[in-house]
Structure formats: C-alpha cells, structure tokens
Amino acid sequence: MNMNWYMPTRLITGLGCVKDSAKEIVKLGKSCLIITGKHSAKACGALDDVETVLENAGIFREVYDCIGQNPRLTDCMEAAGQACRMGADFIIGIGGGSPLDAAKCIAVLAANPGMTQETLYSLQWAKRPLPVMAVGTTAGTGSEVTKVAVITTPDGRKTSFNHETMYPVLALGDPSYMQSLPADFTRSTAVDALAHCIESYFSRMANVFSRACAVQGIRLLAGQFGKTEKAGWENISLLDREVFYNASIYGGLAINATGTAFPHTMGYLLTEQYGISHGTACAVFLQEFYQYNKEVVPELTERFLGEIGCSEGRFLQIIQNATPSCDIAISEKQIAEAHGRWIGNGSIKKCWGEFAPERADGILRRLFGE
Numbered sequence: 001m002n003m004n005w006y007m008p009t010r011l012i013t014g015l016g017c018v019k020d021s022a023k024e025i026v027k028l029g030k031s032c033l034i035i036t037g038k039h040s041a042k043a044c045g046a047l048d049d050v051e052t053v054l055e056n057a058g059i060f061r062e063v064y065d066c067i068g069q070n071p072r073l074t075d076c077m078e079a080a081g082q083a084c085r086m087g088a089d090f091i092i093g094i095g096g097g098s099p100l101d102a103a104k105c106i107a108v109l110a111a112n113p114g115m116t117q118e119t120l121y122s123l124q125w126a127k128r129p130l131p132v133m134a135v136g137t138t139a140g141t142g143s144e145v146t147k148v149a150v151i152t153t154p155d156g157r158k159t160s161f162n163h164e165t166m167y168p169v170l171a172l173g174d175p176s177y178m179q180s181l182p183a184d185f186t187r188s189t190a191v192d193a194l195a196h197c198i199e200s201y202f203s204r205m206a207n208v209f210s211r212a213c214a215v216q217g218i219r220l221l222a223g224q225f226g227k228t229e230k231a232g233w234e235n236i237s238l239l240d241r242e243v244f245y246n247a248s249i250y251g252g253l254a255i256n257a258t259g260t261a262f263p264h265t266m267g268y269l270l271t272e273q274y275g276i277s278h279g280t281a282c283a284v285f286l287q288e289f290y291q292y293n294k295e296v297v298p299e300l301t302e303r304f305l306g307e308i309g310c311s312e313g314r315f316l317q318i319i320q321n322a323t324p325s326c327d328i329a330i331s332e333k334q335i336a337e338a339h340g341r342w343i344g345n346g347s348i349k350k351c352w353g354e355f356a357p358e359r360a361d362g363i364l365r366r367l368f369g370e
C-alpha cells in the first residue's frame, strides 16, 4: 500500500494546555485576531485562558466573535478586513469546526487582501496564509490537525478547499472546555468523528497510517458510546471527554490523508436545506455507506471488522444507537434537484467501485422519501 503522510501541526492536549503553552504561542507574533462563535468560547473558559496568555506575553489582540455554525465566506472576508486593519501577525481560532475552519480561511484572506471567492477557491494565492493557532473546544471536527476549511459560499453551498499551507501551526485541546457542552451537541460531534473514521477507512486514498488512525478512533468511540448510553450524554466525565477528544483527533488525522466520502457529501445537503447538524447529517448515511462497501469491497469490509474487533451486527448497532434521529421528508422533486450534486463530486470519486448518482437518489428515497 502506498504511503503519503504529512501533518506539520504541533498538537498539545491535556488539562491546562493553553496556559502551559505560552512559550509556543509567543513564537507566533506580536498581534493576533481571535476568531470565535458568539458564546461557547467565552462560556467554556477557553477565550479567557487564551487572553490571559496573550496579555501576559504582551501580544496585542482583537476578537471577531461573529462566526456561526457553517461559517459564511462573507463573515470570513469581514474578519480578514479586521485582521488587515489591525496588522495581525497570526490568527487564533477557538471553537469547534466552524471557528477553526473560518480561522484557516481568514488567515488566507488576510495575507492576500482583496481576494475574491474565485481566487480563494483556485488556490492560486500570491502569499502564504498567516499562521493559525487552533484551540479545540469540541470533540468531533478534528479540524485542528487538517489542512481543510469548509466554508458556506454566498450561494448557500458548503464548499471545502485545502492547501498544504493551511495546517494550524499550533493546536491545543483541553478537555475541560468540553465539560459544559449540551448533550445533543456532544452526541452530534461524536458521530461526526465516527463518520470521519469510517469514511476515511474505506477511501481509495487510505494508507496504512490513516487506517491505523481510523481504526483507533472507532475503537475509542465504540467504547465510549456504549458507556455513554448507560450513563447518559449529559453525564460525561472529564476523563471520558478526553477519550472523545482523542478519538476526534484520530478522525482528523485520518481524513486529512484521505478526505471524506459520500456520507459527508450527502450530509451537506441535509445541513444546507434542512438545518440538520453536521455530525448527525453525515452519520445518518453511515449504515448505507457500510452496506455499499460490503457490496463493492467485501474483503476490505471483512478486514475492517477484524481490525475494529466487532461483529457486523455489533458495528451496525453502534452506529444506530449513536446516531440521533433525523426526522425529515424529501420529495421526488427535491431528490431530482439534488441529483447534479453527486455528478463528478471529488469525495464520491474516492469511494471504491462506481458510486452512480442514481445510487445517491435511491439512498435519499429509502431514508427520507415521502
């Protein structure tokens, strides 16, 4: 199996890791723009910790806290303008996937003032992005260790781009920031991590390292899901939060090498048009994804079950139990309208076999047909 592995981010995790990493943070520059959502970075204590370190180090900072779920390109452009005006040397993203992806995008835009959407997505940038520091406050995205940003463009589509210069220079993950997350959010982000691991394992781009990460992520999550079902999603200990977070990093490392597959591509539709949270929107397609792979790559599927140490029945049960319900109805007209999205899609091309667009239509009909 061929190998291609590159992940240059310094990753530091554990309780108090932001305050303990002052020496690494001061290397990034003298001024920075901090990117967050409206509430969570403040509520979980991460913003306070970051600001304390910056204050003590004499690093000038401003905060842009208008990143919503599914970050918009228009907001990233606004924040990049702020970064330029203040002369930011680097960007700090604090949050889950949305602020972290936005921070990566803003770092590109701030280094290249006046850039259009077309130039951004063409990856033909005159200058290297500003350095990014990522502070993870959820256990799901894995964005801390990837070169990818998923941004919602003005046409309402979630559109990803990636470049080797987009890796965060420094990623910090303190599980205590996740203690206050609501139960449904914890669950949805956890199944996002599960989707990353499963989709990555079955990618044509997978290699021995990415599969090792995917398998380890699934093993950790399978254990946690069983435990959490009994205790309840609102009663997760700090130690268990750490395990969820580690699993999300394994998932991030895995998809960084391979990209995602059709559950993510199809999940974007549910998020854009029905407001289903990202993790849930992807996870509802995982059983279909497994059955598809069983059909087109049966030997790989057997090997997968052996590596994760699960029977097929147990594995499907884990997915089913972990995935929140997704109560929507999709009409034939909507299925027809979505059809073009599946044609020539880059993530779908990474699936084994020939995943025809009609197959995606059939999956939508089976799961959500009126």
Ligand SMILES: [Fe+2]
Pocket (backbone or CB within 6 Å): 141, 192, 196, 264, 278, 282
């Ligand atoms: Fe995801």
